[in-house]
Each structure stands twice: as structure tokens, then as C-alpha cells.
Amino acid sequence: MDAWQRLNPQLLRYFLAVAREGSLSAAGVRLHCVPSNVSARLRQLEQQLDIRLFQRQGQRLRVTAAGERLLPHAEHLEQLCQMAWRSVQEDIWSGDLRLGSMETTAAVRLPELLAAFHQRAPRVNLQLSTGPSRRLVEGVLSGELDGGLIGGPFEHPQLDCLPIWQEELMLVLPPEQDGTQLESRPQTLLGFPDGCHYRERLERWAVSRGLQVAARQSYGSIDAIFAGIAAGMGIGLLPRSLLDSHPRVHLVQYQAIAPELGATTTLLVRRRDAGEHPPLALLLELMRA
Numbered sequence: 001m002d003a004w005q006r007l008n009p010q011l012l013r014y015f016l017a018v019a020r021e022g023s024l025s026a027a028g029v030r031l032h033c034v035p036s037n038v039s040a041r042l043r044q045l046e047q048q049l050d051i052r053l054f055q056r057q058g059q060r061l062r063v064t065a066a067g068e069r070l071l072p073h074a075e076h077l078e079q080l081c082q083m084a085w086r087s088v089q090e091d092i093w094s095g096d097l098r099l100g101s102m103e104t105t106a107a108v109r110l111p112e113l114l115a116a117f118h119q120r121a122p123r124v125n126l127q128l129s130t131g132p133s134r135r136l137v138e139g140v141l142s143g144e145l146d147g148g149l150i151g152g153p154f155e156h157p158q159l160d161c162l163p164i165w166q167e168e169l170m171l172v173l174p175p176e177q178d179g180t181q182l183e184s185r186p187q188t189l190l191g192f193p194d195g196c197h198y199r200e201r202l203e204r205w206a207v208s209r210g211l212q213v214a215a216r217q218s219y220g221s222i223d224a225i226f227a228g229i230a231a232g233m234g235i236g237l238l239p240r241s242l243l244d245s246h247p248r249v250h251l252v253q254y255q256a257i258a259p260e261l262g263a264t265t266t267l268l269v270r271r272r273d274a275g276e277h278p279p280l281a282l283l284l285e286l287m288r289a
Helices: 011-021 024-031 035-049 065-087 103-108 110-120 133-142 179-184 197-209 222-230 278-288
Strands: 054-057 060-063 094-101 123-130 147-152 159-173 187-191 213-218 236-239 253-256 263-271
Touching: 011 024, 011 035, 011 065, 024 035, 060 065, 094 103, 094 133, 094 278, 103 110, 103 123, 103 222, 103 236, 110 123, 110 278, 133 147, 133 159, 133 263, 147 159, 147 197, 147 278, 159 197, 159 222, 159 278, 187 197, 187 222, 187 236, 197 236, 197 263, 222 236, 263 278
Parallel strands: 094 123, 094 147, 187 213
Antiparallel strands: 054 060, 147 263, 159 236, 159 253, 159 263
16 A cells, blocks of 8 residues: 555544644634544644644644645645535535625625525525634635635735625714814824724825824724724724714714725635535625626
8 A cells, every 4th residue: 555545634634623723722622622632633644644744832833844735735625525515415505604704894785695695595504704804815715714705906826806896995083073184193093903904004094194193903893993983082994885874973974085095895705726615606696796
């Protein structure tokens, strides 16, 4: 028997979990087993491959160079297993759809669309998670998400980046602040955490205006950003589609900015090698409609 035929593909599940989580305990939670079981499976895989796949750095496990080379093959095998599973299901409109979205897009664009999706595919288990664009891209690349709605423009050699909606970003100000006098004193920038496309636009806009930045505050929710701006804590950048419908918009004021920073596109990103995914294809059809 050739050496590669002795490799147990099941062990790659444990390798992927540790690579994604960075620790045995977190990988055990993901795999629903104890850390010692994960450790034993890793040792077995390293023995079969005759090479170290991880090195310890403090409390974390870091993938070695050999592990980095193995990672895309393990992810591809995981995707093949998912495709094989879906191919033999009685109903293609079943299974899981793991979708990631920017917080603002989830609040404004998705509610009616997901209701229509549920009407068409009621047996699909939809898992919606929100976060900054950068984190969503990482989730799609790692295989944790089937698709992600991010701010664009954006390109990546491993991803299809499909334009879905056009957005206009607006400068959001406290109710009594004069938007023409922002340069007169340092300003605090309020937005979503690092990796958010809109936050990056806000930073670029501040540089273009020559603003002095006193501080940067990050919030995980739209309401927290509204409340902070309404209280006079700082300024932010949010899409007009959100401002036109949000119940707390009367607490702030907003104005347009130059199109080169205000005009943006929401993209659906998905892996090019992920193969057919009928629920995601249906969702894309509804988005474009």
C-alpha cells in the first residue's frame, strides 16, 4: 500500500478545527469532544504524514509551513464531502445556508428578502451572522460561510464578487453640529469595528477633509452608533437606505459626501471552487430580482 493510502481523511476534520480555532479546547467545542481526543487525533495525523502540523506559541497553536500547505487540500476535501452529501438528498431545497452580512445590510435589505426565501425553500436551515466585511471574507475563504454580503469594490482570486445593491453613504452628525465647521476642533469617529468597509470609508473621508481625529469608537450595533452620535459623542458614516427607514434617525442629522467616497456597492462573495449550492443560488436570484 502506498503511503498516501494510509492517510485517514477523517483526521483532517480535527486538523481543520484546530487550524480555525487556534486551540485544542476550542476545537473540542466545535467537534463536540474533549480536547484530549482532539490532541490524540492530531498526533495520529502527524504520524501518518511524518511531519509537524502545529507549533505552540503561548496559549495558541499556530499552523506550521507544512500545515499551511495542507490547509487548502483539507478545506477542499471538506467541501467535496458537503457536495456529496447535498447531491444525494431527496430535496435540494434543504440542508444549511450559512450567510454572513454587514450589520446595516442585514437590518435594511434582508428582512423581506429572507421572508421570500423562506416561502420558496422552507426546509433550508438559514444561519445568518453579521460582522465587518473583512471578517465575512475570512469566513467565506475558510468555508465557515457559504456566502457573505460585504462592501465593495473588492476582488480576490479565490472569490466570485457579485454586485447586488448600490448604496450612498451619508455623513451622520449630532443634531446641533454644523457640518461645515468640522475642522474647527478634533472629532471623534464612531463606527463598526475594524475591518468594516464603511469604517474604512469614514477614515478616508476624515483624511480628505484634513480633520483632526480625537478618538475612534467601535460599536457592534446600529442603535449604539445612533445613540452615540445623537449624544454628541462624534460623527459617523451610514448608508442612506438605513437612514431613510431607521426609527431613531430623527435624533441625528445627515448630509451627502463626495461620490468618490459616498458611492459604494454591496457584493455577494462566494468561493469559486465551492461547487453548486442550490439554496445560495436561489437567494442570489431573489436578491437580483
